[in-house]
Amino acid sequence: MQKFKWRRIVLKVGSALIAPEQDGCRSRYLLTIAQFIVRCRAQGIEVILVSSGSVAAGSHLFPEQEKRSVTMKKAMAAAGQTEMMAMWDRFFDFPSAQILLTHGDLRDRERYTSIRETVFTLLEHGVLPIINENDTVTTDDLKVGDNDNLSAMVAAAADADALMIFSDVDGLYDKNPNLNEDAVLLPEIDSIDESIYAMAGCATSAVGTGGMKTKIEAAEKATSHGITTFILNGFKEQTFNRLLEGDNPGTIFKPYDKPMQEAVHWMTHTANEQGEVVVEGSIDKSTEDGCIRSDEIVAVHGEFGVGDTILVRSDDGTRLAKATANYSSCLLNFIADNEQSEFSEKMQDSIGPVVSEKDIALLEKS
Ligand SMILES: Nc1ncnc2c1ncn2[C@@H]1O[C@H](COP(=O)(O)OP(=O)(O)O)[C@@H](O)[C@H]1O
Numbered sequence: 001m002q003k004f005k006w007r008r009i010v011l012k013v014g015s016a017l018i019a020p021e022q023d024g025c026r027s028r029y030l031l032t033i034a035q036f037i038v039r040c041r042a043q044g045i046e047v048i049l050v051s052s053g054s055v056a057a058g059s060h061l062f063p064e065q066e067k068r069s070v071t072m073k074k075a076m077a078a079a080g081q082t083e084m085m086a087m088w089d090r091f092f093d094f095p096s097a098q099i100l101l102t103h104g105d106l107r108d109r110e111r112y113t114s115i116r117e118t119v120f121t122l123l124e125h126g127v128l129p130i131i132n133e134n135d136t137v138t139t140d141d142l143k144v145g146d147n148d149n150l151s152a153m154v155a156a157a158a159d160a161d162a163l164m165i166f167s168d169v170d171g172l173y174d175k176n177p178n179l180n181e182d183a184v185l186l187p188e189i190d191s192i193d194e195s196i197y198a199m200a201g202c203a204t205s206a207v208g209t210g211g212m213k214t215k216i217e218a219a220e221k222a223t224s225h226g227i228t229t230f231i232l233n234g235f236k237e238q239t240f241n242r243l244l245e246g247d248n249p250g251t252i253f254k255p256y257d258k259p260m261q262e263a264v265h266w267m268t269h270t271a272n273e274q275g276e277v278v279v280e281g282s283i284d285k286s287t288e289d290g291c292i293r294s295d296e297i298v299a300v301h302g303e304f305g306v307g308d309t310i311l312v313r314s315d316d317g318t319r320l321a322k323a324t325a326n327y328s329s330c331l332l333n334f335i336a337d338n339e340q341s342e343f344s345e346k347m348q349d350s351i352g353p354v355v356s357e358k359d360i361a362l363l364e365k366s
């Protein structure tokens with residue numbers, strides 16, 4: 001690890017490592033991971049753990065025939081989470097803290113900031129943050145859905161230098177190694193494009209979610225924020241020894257040379273745009289004071305509410321900025337339809353610009 005000189009790392013541990021036999025948590029693999037965490041901390045590296053496995057850990061408590069229902073999975077997650085936290089806590093002689101998140105928390109800027117500050121405070125005081133998705137409260141709209149993407153969002157929020165995704169394979173292969181004997185391991189990926197996604201298949205274990213596709217999505221999110229990302233085999237002890245020696249025992253994804261600025265990254269990869277407004281002209285003209293007024297808007301696409309992230313596009317198609325909307329799409333459409341009305345003008349005077357200076361992140365010209 002000395003060669004890499006990391007200050008802060010996020011480790012993501014997949015379900016198969018937590019509950020390999022699907023009958024509760026097992027220490028078999030976790031002990032090695034815990035020792036790795038201890039050794040990293042001894043080297044002065046701050047560690048954040050994103051631990052999957054609550055569903056797999058809680059699975060043995062419920063009847064086999066009912067396990068497929070979403071409600072049952074949520075119950076399994078709630079019960080398995082305590083078992084899993086107890087297992088992790090047992091390995092450490094320093095305190096750990098549980099943080100359960102949904103996408104609803106991460107895409108809300110205020111809650112995102114609060115999560116960031118809590119993580120920083122825990123790290124400052126030597127407490128190990130252990131993070132998972134809050135499966136019990138998630139809905140289709142609220143969930144991230146897989147912990148690979150969640151770990152990348154966490155790594156970005158925590159300003160980490162590296163994200164290590166520990167799974168049940170040695171890294172990214174050119175095709176699924178569990179289905180193809182001739183699959184070849186790819187040790188280094190310089191940039192992620194469609195050809196990389198084309199190699200990724202689904203999970204083949206009974207407990208995994210997302211397979212390689214979500215790991216590549218995570219790598220794309222993280223590397224675009226300047227975070228070196230690894231996919232590694234958490235079953236093998238040598239993985240951890242080699243990492244500590246400064247080697248790459250799996251697949252390494254190189255960080256972007258020019259990482260996105262924090263606000264653009266959050267709006268692009270965590271908040272996601274809910275809709276789009278089209279303005280006339282170029283980036284300099286439309287956003288010269290960082291604000292966009294409702295009378296500058298020539299079209300509104302999609303449905304969004306106040307506080308949602310929107311894309312600002314120029315009428316020639318150029319992506320100009322990501323921003324937080326001060327108006328709903330419904331109200332903007334109403335204003336457009338009633339341009340000259342006194343009511344519409346009063347509304348604009350009282351609410352102010354569609355996008356305020358502090359909530360806009362200009363995109364690079366492309
Ligand atoms: N190109 C690939 N390279 C490596 N593994 C792949 C590939 N395509 C699909 N997979 C599958 O992805 C699985 C790992 O993902 P997953 O089961 O979701 O793990 P985890 O629970 O650790 O997140 C592997 O066991 C393998 O079956």
Ligand SMILES: N[C@@H](CCC(=O)OP(=O)(O)O)C(=O)O
Pocket residue numbers: 013014015016051052053054055056077132133135145146147148207208209210211
């Ligand atoms: N939040 C879920 C994990 C979902 C998930 O992404 O699992 P995995 O593919 O094993 O990392 C749980 O704790 O069971």
